Amino acid sequence: MSSPVWHPFTQHGLGEPIPLVTRAEGAALHTADGRRIIDAISSWWVTTHGHCHPRIMAAIAAQAAALDQIIFAGWTHEPAEAVARGLVEIMPPALEHVFFSDSGSTSVEVALKMALGYWLNRGEPRHRVLVLEHSYHGDTIGAMSIGARGVFNQAYAPLLFDVGTIPFPAGGAEQAALDALEAGCRAGAAAFIVEPLLLGAGGMLIYPPRVLAEMRRICAAHGVLFIADEVMTGWGRTGTLLACEQADVVPDILCLSKGLTGGAVPLAVTMATAPIYAAHLSTDRARMFFHSSSYTANPIACAAAAANLEIWRDEPVRERIAGLARHQQDRLAALASHPNVRNPRAIGTVTAMELSEGEGDYLSSRGPALLAFFRERDLLLRPLGNTVYVMPPYCIDDGDLDAIYTAIAAAADALPG
Numbered sequence: 001m002s003s004p005v006w007h008p009f010t011q012h013g014l015g016e017p018i019p020l021v022t023r024a025e026g027a028a029l030h031t032a033d034g035r036r037i038i039d040a041i042s043s044w045w046v047t048t049h050g051h052c053h054p055r056i057m058a059a060i061a062a063q064a065a066a067l068d069q070i071i072f073a074g075w076t077h078e079p080a081e082a083v084a085r086g087l088v089e090i091m092p093p094a095l096e097h098v099f100f101s102d103s104g105s106t107s108v109e110v111a112l113k114m115a116l117g118y119w120l121n122r123g124e125p126r127h128r129v130l131v132l133e134h135s136y137h138g139d140t141i142g143a144m145s146i147g148a149r150g151v152f153n154q155a156y157a158p159l160l161f162d163v164g165t166i167p168f169p170a171g172g173a174e175q176a177a178l179d180a181l182e183a184g185c186r187a188g189a190a191a192f193i194v195e196p197l198l199l200g201a202g203g204m205l206i207y208p209p210r211v212l213a214e215m216r217r218i219c220a221a222h223g224v225l226f227i228a229d230e231v232m233t234g235w236g237r238t239g240t241l242l243a244c245e246q247a248d249v250v251p252d253i254l255c256l257s258k259g260l261t262g263g264a265v266p267l268a269v270t271m272a273t274a275p276i277y278a279a280h281l282s283t284d285r286a287r288m289f290f291h292s293s294s295y296t297a298n299p300i301a302c303a304a305a306a307a308n309l310e311i312w313r314d315e316p317v318r319e320r321i322a323g324l325a326r327h328q329q330d331r332l333a334a335l336a337s338h339p340n341v342r343n344p345r346a347i348g349t350v351t352a353m354e355l356s357e358g359e360g361d362y363l364s365s366r367g368p369a370l371l372a373f374f375r376e377r378d379l380l381l382r383p384l385g386n387t388v389y390v391m392p393p394y395c396i397d398d399g400d401l402d403a404i405y406t407a408i409a410a411a412a413d414a415l416p417g
Contacts, residue, residue, distance in 0.1 A: 014368070016368070017375070019032075019033075019035070019375070020032040021037075025051055026050040026395050027392055027393045029043075029051070029380065035378055037378050037379065038378060038403055040380055040381045040390050040392050040404045041390070042392060043380070045200065045237070045391055046259060047259075047262070047263035048308075048393060049308075049395060050393045050394070051263075052264075053262055053264070056261070056262045056304050056311075057264070059306065059307035060300055063300045063302075064300050066299075067299045069295065069298055069299065072292070072297040077297075077299050077302070079299045079303045080297040080302045082309075083306050087269065087271065087309070090241065091241075092244075092250040094273045094274075095272065095273060096272075096277070097272045097273075099269060099291075101270065101291075102267065102293055102295055103268050104138055104231035104232075104268055105140040106138075106140065106268055107269060108137045108140075108229055108255050109138075109291070110291055111193070111253045111255050112191070113291055114270065114272055115191040115227065115252075115253065116190060117280055117289060118280075121287055122279055126188055128162075128163070128184075128187070129189065130163065130164045130165075130166055130184045131163050131192075131193055132165075132168060132177075132193075132199070133148065133165050133166060133167050133168040134199050134202030135229075136195075136199070136201035136202055137195075137231075141156070141159050144159075145161045146163055146193055168199070168202075174208075178211070178215065178218065182222075189222075190224070191225040191252075192224055192227065193228075194228060196212055196238075196244050196249070197209065197212060197243040197247075198237070198243065200232045203384055204350065204384065209246040212244070212247040213247040213248060216247070216251075226249075226253075228242075228254050229255045230254060230255060231257045235256075236259070236318070236348065236349065237391065239321060239322070241312075252276060253276060254270070255268070256269050257269075259308070260308065262304065262307070262308040263393075264304045264308075266301060267302065267304070317394065320395070321348065324349045324394055327398065331351075331401060331404075334405070335409055335412070338409065338412045340356050340413075340415045341353050341355065342356070350390070350391045351389065352387060352388065354388075355388055355408075355415060356415050366383075367385045370411055377410075379404060381407075
């Protein structure tokens with residue numbers, strides 16, 4: 001009997017195998033048929049310190065025995081208070097306020113609503129949102145509206161609102177992107193949202209910190225709110241706690257999820273500066289911030305996030321990240337001269353490349369073929385078309401890294417020269 005489960009981003013009509021994972025530890029997944037799978041993409045970019053980290057698992061178990069769930073509208077609990085305090089301590093000081101939600105997509109929805117509410121409550125008619133070409137911010141309606149348009153969301157086009165798209169600042173085209181942002185800001189945009197330094201689902205596209213810094217400067221000069229979507233780039237992926245650090249940028253609104261709990265359970269936050277919060281602060285109940293879900297700030301998820309923050313405080317996480325970045329880049333350098341490897345690139349703990357000519361078209365037939373190639377070699381690598389990227393947990397060892405890059409080299413060898 002076939003499974004009734006409908007999997008995300010999966011065309012069940014192709015009949016591709018779906019392995020049953022029974023347990024995980026560190027950088028490895030274990031399947032029902034006895035295979036050990038190296039998790040080379042952190043299970044969709046979420047697992048930072050490794051699967052089933054003992055401190056996070058212990059915090060989840062202890063909290064589950066004490067308080068499982070409580071409405072967060074008008075009530076609070078210590079795990080949420082601890083996470084909020086910890087975030088304010090570790091993040092840029094201007095980000096004073098923490099709003100909880102459930103996923104990266106919802107943290108972005110919250111950010112958009114905060115931005116538009118800010119302008120409404122100030123009595124200024126600003127509504128237009130500016131976005132970066134090739135960006136991805138999630139699969140809810142608002143998040144899809146500010147992401148790249150294409151096969152991912154063409155069926156839902158009637159639901160999406162119009163945005164202003166700024167060209168991606170590719171090498172040699174940075175000024176054109178900055179000029180377009182300047183024009184959009186001058187026209188009175190409400191906000192600009194960006195994935196700092198690294199666009200994930202858009203093809204692991206990298207741009208330099210100086211461009212991010214100039215984008216922030218332009219927005220500030222025109223009073224346009226700057227929203228940093230660090231759902232994927234945060235928690236050390238680009239080499240620093242936040243990618244924004246590398247450009248000395250502090251956003252007006254910051255979106256965090258994925259590594260917030262070490263990847264163990266779903267949780268997200270949207271952090272905001274004092275002016276954003278103050279615009280919603282009033283004795284008039286009609287000016288409150290109207291957003292929530294039943295599981296906002298779930299105590300068990302918050303306990304996991306609090307444990308993650310303790311790990312960042314107590315353990316040499318930044319040193320692990322720096323070491324992994326060096327090891328990744330060394331292995332990437334060994335592949336760079338391969339005739340079927342194009343545009344090898346790295347930022348922090350992330351490496352990426354195209355195998356063969358052309359851009360990374362998600363629906364390219366090469367994507368499923370590469371996915372199967374790696375799956376047969378006990379690797380969880382999920383290419384974006386012909387773009388292969390590696391984004392492992394920070395605990396991965398040299399042997400597993402060698403296996404990943406050996407397999408990528410074999411995949412490149414198997415392609416027509």
